[in-house]
Amino acid sequence: MVYSPSDDVSQYQPANLWTSTPEYALTPGYFGRTPESSCSSPEYVSDDHRSTHQQPQAEQLEFLPFADWEEERVYNEQPPVYIHYRIDWKVTLNGKSIAQITEPDLVVRPSEFWQNSLKDAAERFKIRKVDHTRRVRMEDIIVVASVKDRTQQDLRQQDESTKIKWAVIEKQLLMWSNLFRLGKQIKLQVSINYTEDSNAALLRSADKRAATSVTKRMLAERDAQIDGENVSGQASAWRDVFRKIRCPGPPCRNRNGYCWQDPVGKKHYRLLTHHVKRLARLVERGHTFDTHDDMPIEIRNELYAEDQQWQERQHRMSKSPQSQGSGLPININFLPHSPQPPALATPADTPPTLPHSNPDMVDTLLIPDLPLDTAVKEYSCWQQSRVDSHALKDDIEKACDLALTNGLDLRQIHEDKDPEFFIRNGVKVGVARRFVNDIREWLEQL
Ligand SMILES: [Zn+2]
The missing domain is CATH 3.10.20 (Ubiquitin-like (UB roll))
Structure with missing residues (x-):
């Protein structure tokens, strides 16, 4: 209503005599439409104005x-x-x-x-x-x-x-x-x-893909069906929970960025996939989870117990750093180093990733509990949302198709960190590097 002046101006009737005082510059919308106000008494209006409001x-x-x-x-x-x-x-x-x-x-x-x-x-x-x-x-x-x-x-x-x-x-x-x-x-x-709603986004991204070719349309229809069947309600609860469990900030030693901060004692407990999964399920069933205070008691107890076990294990294994991390209750858990050393990589493909030499720096990827291929597509949509040019969007789409065709999931892409694979298959170098390097960034902004 207010933002379509073409509608509003025609209905305008000056309700206030002050519009005619010289103190008010009239907007263009007034020209030629307020003869009666110019007939009113300016002296009277000004006096009234001054007396009311000068002090x-x-x-x-x-x-x-x-x-x-x-x-x-x-x-x-x-x-x-x-x-x-x-x-x-x-x-x-x-x-x-x-x-x-x-x-x-x-x-x-x-x-x-x-x-x-x-x-x-x-x-x-x-x-x-x-x-x-x-x-x-x-x-x-x-x-x-x-x-x-x-x-x-x-x-x-x-x-x-x-x-x-x-x-x-x-x-x-x-x-x-x-x-x-x-x-x-x-x-x-x-x-x-x-x-x-992320389900709707998934369906739409499938629709968009459908426009490109018949084969792709068939795939998209299948995907949309799969998405619709498997993800209903789940993705949005995940998304919601993920947003609220972001680490509230330092000091914090957890590296995956998702924590529960105990209101008592303020300690940060690292949240892993299975915690988030349970939390999301509770939220789906109506549990309110707005702040860290709302963490359900059963998950709290689990976190306390796991933390206790972790401390004990740390203590036992303190002299064998090699085995650290292996006993963590982690669903998706790996060291960030590429399993194949990238020694033969071409200079163009040297991503600025810093290898973590510290063995207890375990890089945990929390991937939403979506079907693996759906997660790749969601990630691809996000990558596309970060660029403006259609050529780049198409290239991201190409990388996504390559990943799907070859059965790659996000964890594998993140582990391999192999932009060469995508570049060899015609993806532009920058797009390929972002595609393999930015998965954590995507997860963090979910
Ligand atoms: Zn934290």
Whole structure:
């Protein structure tokens, strides 16, 4: 509604006489449409204006009630009455920006602007971008309030849209009143983030592939069927759990980046595939898992017990470093070195991977519990989302097809670290290197 001026302007009736005072620059939308306001009495209006609003020079400014706000009007009261700010907002879908809009000058409460305008506008962009067969939900919104002043820190809020603490943001904006009076610009950056249900994404990627050739279409149909049968509900629960178990940060000795931080004692427990699997299953059945405090007791106990065993084993094996790691309760667990030494590799194929000489640096890959080929396809979709050029996207598709045709799964590709295989088969060198090297990066952003 608000963002299609062509609809709105025709309905506009100036509700407020102040539009005619010289203090307000009229926007182009007003030209030739407000003869009655130019007939009103400017003296009366100005006096009224001044008497009501001149005093609060040293006080906080205020927000204009949304009901009184006229979107097309420029509010440039002198001296200022309202706190003015700018919003740069964007809509993202699966992490990619699909719209970026600037609201150069707002005077209403951000919460009201969100509720009455921005939310619908974002939704419209989403609908325009996503056809009705795709299941997309609003993941969260991120709001960063800032003022152009070195002494002031940004204020950041991130939560589900219903839980954002707008009052905190509004209070901060009002507290910047004096800085605004000094001419410092206040800005809100709002990112409204949608995520496509990953099943739908998988089906769509199969569809996209289908367009390329008959054989591929047949394969895609088969894949879509397999995906639909095997993955329903599972992938999204996995994704959700993965996002929430990311390591909360240092100090942490676990290297796979997924931890449970015990609220008591703050110790980090490394989470492995089977933990995540169980957690995802519980979440599917309705268990709430929003923070580390929500870790189910049975998994906690398992983690404590495993940790105990691990400590004991470490103690026993402390004199035979060779065997370290072998007794870990790990589903997917390997050393990061290439099993075939890459001594004969051509210079072009020397990826900047640092070999871990420390034998107890075990590189654990947590791969979602998807069918192996589906995981390769998901990974390929992600790789494609990182490039713009169609040629590169096609090349990633080629690498994906090569992996699938040869039955390679992600763990094997990660272990082999063999871009040469893909290059020999016609994949461009950079694409091939990213394809073999970035699997961990993909897993970490899931
Ligand atoms: Zn950790």
